[in-house]
Amino acid sequence: MLRVDAQTGARWHGGTAEVWPGSPAPLGAHWDGTGTNFALWSAGASGVDLCLFDADGTEHRQQLQETTHQVWHGRLPGVGPGQRYGYRVHGPHDPASGARYNPAKLLLDPYTRAVDGELVLDDALFGHDRHDPNLADPRDSAPFVPRGVVIHDSFPWDGDTRLDTPWSDTVVYEVHVKGATMLHPDVPPTLRGTYAGLAHPAFVEHLVSLGVTAVELLPVHHFVSEPHLLRRGLTNHWGYNTLGYFAPHAAYSSAGSAGGQVTEFKAMVKALHAAGIEVILDVVYNHTAEGDHTGPTLSFKGIDNAGYYRLGGFGAGDDRSRYTDYTGCGNTLDVRRPAVLGLLMDSLRYWVTEMHVDGFRFDLASALARSMHDVDRLSAFFDVVHQDPVVSTVKLIAEPWDVGEGGYQVGNFPPPWTEWNGKYRDTVRDVWSGARVGVRDLAYRLTGSSDLYRSDGRRPFASVNFITAHDGFTMADLVTYEQKRNEANGEDNRDGESHNRNWNCGVEGPTDDPAVTELRARQVRNHLATLLLSTGVPMLTAGDELGRTQGGNNNAYCQDNEVSWIDWGAIDADLWSFVAHAVGLRRRSPVLRQEAFFEGAEVAGTGGTRDLAWFSPSGEQLTSSDWFDTGLQTVGMYLDGRGIRHRDQRGRPVVDDSWLIWLHAGADAVDVVLPGDPWGDGYELVLATEYPTGQPPRPTALPPGPAQLPGRSVWALRVLRHPQPEAHAD
Structure with a gap:
């Protein structure tokens, strides 16, 4: 029958x-x-x-x-x-x-x-x-x-393709699909917290007006919550607990059917592409949701446990009931095995070819590159990725560390990889928190970290610069709290990083003191100005441009609520204007987003300027002793736009304005000297962090000579040059 x-x-x-x-x-x-x-x-x-x-x-x-x-x-x-x-x-x-x-x-x-x-x-x-x-x-x-x-999706892409935005033009916005729009008043309630919500014009317009060129989505591969969270009445919000490497996370779909989640994800990608915004996925191929030997059996563990995971023991008779854990999450996928490596590559190709994403950020990428125990630049993972005709052509970002011994590999991933530059984050935080670290390391970070990325032929955009990310304090909390406030996570505040390289501006937590409030706002602007004026690829964390707080929680992975969601009813409009202004300066100035490392060499025909020069408050170039002076808290960075060493698509030399950028981390105002001929005939103050929006209330032209930097401030000055007299024939 x-x-x-x-x-x-x-x-x-x-x-x-x-x-x-x-x-x-x-x-x-x-x-x-x-x-x-x-x-x-x-x-x-x-x-x-x-x-x-x-x-x-x-x-x-x-x-x-x-x-x-x-x-x-x-x-x-x-x-x-x-x-x-x-x-x-x-x-x-x-x-x-x-x-x-x-x-x-x-x-x-x-x-x-x-x-x-x-x-x-x-x-x-x-x-x-x-x-x-x-x-x-x-x-x-x-x-x-x-x-x-089982699905079949005949989505009408209508000619949509990857955008391939040049790395040097890229501004990344790390964002959570659900948290972005759950509280957005202009997104319909039925779409909030979904792929369709992220693609809604109200949110897309925010990205466009901010100047963002790429969203980096926290994990959207289907994930589940860990049993220990479910027992506490919590859920995994961030999504670093993957169960399905080909399926869009079902809970982020407003569609009524399971197949609809695929269509809705594609529609989101298409809408973002139409707005000129790339889609980068944060992917978690280092471990799965099945945890350690006490964890649930949901997929891989029951299909072929020894085939999918790195297990303890190697010899005959060794106990293999436990997992080798380089991730801190209980298990590590064994990418050395052809079937597992095939799964990873099939998944990556699927998201590029079928879902049209533009790149990937690999969580705990060092765990994928371990051959036996050590991280190996020649591992099968690198070989297969580099040779793949699809995956090798998209944006590849490594989180260059894991929790195992020798796992911190910042600067050690091979071309064409870019990396989350953890050293950039640490240095910038140290400088603005008042640590006496001098300016030597800061100079490397401001100019693309040539000490990390130049030796193997990579360029400044190998450095994805960031100061905050999903994991840790928000930017507002970075200057408000010195102690984490993670009690709501149910682990007695033991979880989360305890050493955050931050400063609360003298008061722990919220305050009504206007002087502290103003200082905190300036410190946020100092961090963001540093980020957006640095060579490399800047990454903003969603909500930092609006003043978002998590109330001091620096590990909100299990807070799927107002703690993590962007509160669109409590935004700092001045801060948003500041970030948009700084992003706009970067977009219009090729010298601020160099494609090649600076040389510090004299620029021909300029009378003695250099493509990159460093100035002390005296107006003189830094001496050898200055570079090793840990008490130095003020530095001027001169970028000559006539010395850019790359050409446009037609082979024409790129020429730009020149800039003098001052960073002053000291508490008190400091007198500096703006250098004269041949460096500049004058200077226009274009961005200054003592102003809430970063823009001086009126055009400010400064002559060479003495000027005063306010305490804890960043100035960006465009170099002015008098017109040169025309040559006349005899």
Whole structure:
């Protein structure tokens, strides 16, 4: 007797689906117009059951009888888009040998394109007996875990392609999909916190008017919350707990159907591209949501635990029940294995080719580059990425550290990688917090960190400069708190970084003291001015331009509430204007976003100026002893726009205005000397952090000679030059 499921269209004969041999490639569930091919890699399984679910949750199991090169596969005619499915994998349950098979656990397909259903905390999630971990837990986990969904999406891209904005023109905006619009009054309530909300004109216009060229989205691969958070009534907000590397996170979709999340994500990308904004994904290929040996069995752990993860023990008889953890999250994916490396690359290619994203930021990227134990510039991960004709062409950003020994690798990733420059963050924070560190390291950071990136042929844009990120204090909190306030996370304030290189301006927490309030506002502007006037790629953290606070919480990963969401009803309009002004200066001035490192060499035909020069308050160039003076808190950076060493697309030399930028971290005002001929005939004060919007109330032209910098301030002065007399023939 033939019946057809009303929701999925699947055909059943006597309660059993038709299963044809199908194909081992591609992995995942793929509909061909008349049926769906299912393929799952598992090297150690003794059997695999494909589980299809009716609309009412009724489960139908079919054993996949075909295996090719460790891939279990079968084709089901009549099964099409909308079908919910999962797997049960048979094999030994012997944790000591690394095997954790348990067919009582429904497993999510690692290659599923969409996910339906939420993770519900229950003891049935765990593949092992809680009292004796050597025994398998017999309870069925299906009622408590999400399912994969067969999809078919014919999205009308209408010619949309990657934008390929040059790195030197890029301004990155790190943002959380949900947190960006949950409180936005101009985004319809049904769209807030979703992909559609992020693509809404009200939010896109904010990005455009700010001058942002790329959004870096916190994880959007489907993720779940850790059991320890669920037990405390919390959830994972940031999303660094991935379960599905091909599926957009379902909770960020306003669509009613699981397949709709894919369409909605694509529509978001298309809308951002139309506004000239690239989409970069923060991706978490270093670990998964299954945690350590006490964690749940949701996918990889039950499909092939020893095949997917780095396990302890190497010799015969060694205990392999524990995980090698370079991530601090309980496990580390074993990218040395071809099947795992293939998963990673298939996922990256999918998001580029099918979802049209423009690049990736790799969380804890050092963990991906470990061959045996050490981080290896010649690892298979680098080789495959560099040779891939798709992935090698997009923006690649490394978070160049993990939590393992030797994992801090800032400056050590090979071309064409760019890196989150943690040394930039630390140096700038030190300077503005009043640490007596001098200006030597600051000079490197302001000019693209040539000490880190030049030796292997990379350029200044290899440095993604940032001062704050999702992880840590917001910019407002950086100048308001010296002590973290993480009690709401439920870990007795033990979590989060305790050494933040920051200063609260003399009072801990909120205050009504106008002098402290004004100083904090200036310090925020000092940090942001430094960031946006530095060579390299600036990254802004969403909300910093509006004065967003988390109330001192510097580890708000589990705060899916007003603590983390941008409060659009309490924005600092002057600060927004300041950031937009500084971004505009950067966009209009090629010398502020150099494509090549400065040389400090004399610029021909200028009478003796240099492409880069450093001045002390006396108006003289810094001496050798000045560079090692840890008490020096004032420095002038001169950038000659006539000395830019790159050409436009037609091969013409680029020429720009010249700039003198003063940074003064001292508490008191300081007298400086603006250098005269040949450096400049005068100076126009274009940005000054003592003003709330950064713009002087009236045009300010200053002659060479004495000037006074206010305490704790940044000035950006455009160099003025008198017109040169025309030469006359005799």
